[in-house]
Amino acid sequence: MPLKMPFLILIFLHIHAVLAPDPEPLHDFCLPSTGHSSTFLPCKNSSLAKVEDFIFSGIKGPGKFKAGFSAIPVTSTAFPGLNTLGMSFVRADLDPGGINVPHFHPRATETAFVLDGKVYSGFVDSQNRVFAKVIEKGEVMVFPKGLVHFQMNVGKSRATILGSFNSQNPGSVKLPSAVFGSGIEGAVLEKAFGLNSKEIGKMRKRYGPQ
Numbered sequence: 001m002p003l004k005m006p007f008l009i010l011i012f013l014h015i016h017a018v019l020a021p022d023p024e025p026l027h028d029f030c031l032p033s034t035g036h037s038s039t040f041l042p043c044k045n046s047s048l049a050k051v052e053d054f055i056f057s058g059i060k061g062p063g064k065f066k067a068g069f070s071a072i073p074v075t076s077t078a079f080p081g082l083n084t085l086g087m088s089f090v091r092a093d094l095d096p097g098g099i100n101v102p103h104f105h106p107r108a109t110e111t112a113f114v115l116d117g118k119v120y121s122g123f124v125d126s127q128n129r130v131f132a133k134v135i136e137k138g139e140v141m142v143f144p145k146g147l148v149h150f151q152m153n154v155g156k157s158r159a160t161i162l163g164s165f166n167s168q169n170p171g172s173v174k175l176p177s178a179v180f181g182s183g184i185e186g187a188v189l190e191k192a193f194g195l196n197s198k199e200i201g202k203m204r205k206r207y208g209p210q
Contacts, residue, residue, distance in 0.1 A: 029054075030084040032076060043083075054081035059091040062160070068098025068153075076168055088170060090163040094119065094153035101174050102150045108170030109145040110163050114138065117159025123149035148175065181208040 030043040031053050056079040063072040070093040076083040088108075092100060094117070102124075112121065114137050122132025123143045134154055135141055143149040153159040179189070180203040189200050 027084075029081065031080045032083045056081070062091070062093035062158075065093070065095065068095035069093070069100055071100070073172075082168060084168070086166060086168055088165045088168055090165075092151070092161045092163060094151065094159045094161075096153055096156055096158070098153045098159075100151040101176050102148050103172055103174040104146055104148045105143075105165065105167075105170040105172055106146055108165040108167035110143040110149070110165050110170070111140055112143065112151070113140045113162045113164075115160040115162055117153060117157060118155035119159050119161065120152045120154045121150070123147045176203075176207040180204050180206070 027043065027046065029046070029049065031046070031049055033042050033044040056074060058078060059072050059074065063070040072091045073088070074082070074090060075088045082088060094100065114135050116137055118134055118136050120132065120134050121141050122130055124130050125144075125147060133141075151161065180200070186197060186200050189203075190196065195203070
């Protein structure tokens with residue numbers, strides 16, 4: 001029995017390490033040094049920090065619209081003060097009738113706060129149940145990590161949403177682009193969706209690389 005105990009402790013510690021979240025920061029902050037492109041950037045000398053590193057002004061207005069939708073993601077690349085803090089956010093604007101297509105974030109849960117407007121918002125769980133409702137200014141909805149979710153402006157004026165993520169690099173997989181814009185073999189798509197080659201071609205043209 002005494003010989004088994006250290007072995008069991010070792011297994012437990014290994015499992016705990018595998019399931020543990022990202023490490024806690026070892027410094028008050030870690031402003032990224034320049035010349036690197038990795039997700040988690042090495043720190044520059046903290047003595048070079050200035051207050052501007054911790055302020056971001058890039059979401060005072062909407063970004064560039066495409067098909068009635070605009071999104072400005074704010075990660076440590078754009079906002080150095082976020083580096084190693086395990087969070088990021090986005091500003092999304094939708095014209096009346098505009099849609100944020102079904103998508104998911106593989107590395108983060110999202111909370112979406114409606115700053116203005118009226119938005120039909122929802123997600124689909126692993127049992128294909130839809131949880132959706134129209135949420136209005138001042139309301140918040142949460143999208144669990146890795147689940148497909150969507151938003152559509154059902155109001156008569158522009159809607160603005162602020163999304164917050166519990167990851168520095170949440171990732172975003174938009175289903176239409178992932179399916180029809182990624183180069184999946186046409187025969188697979190035809191059988192999976194019951195579409196013919198001409199219809200697949202139209203979808204690829206619409207959702208392929210621009």
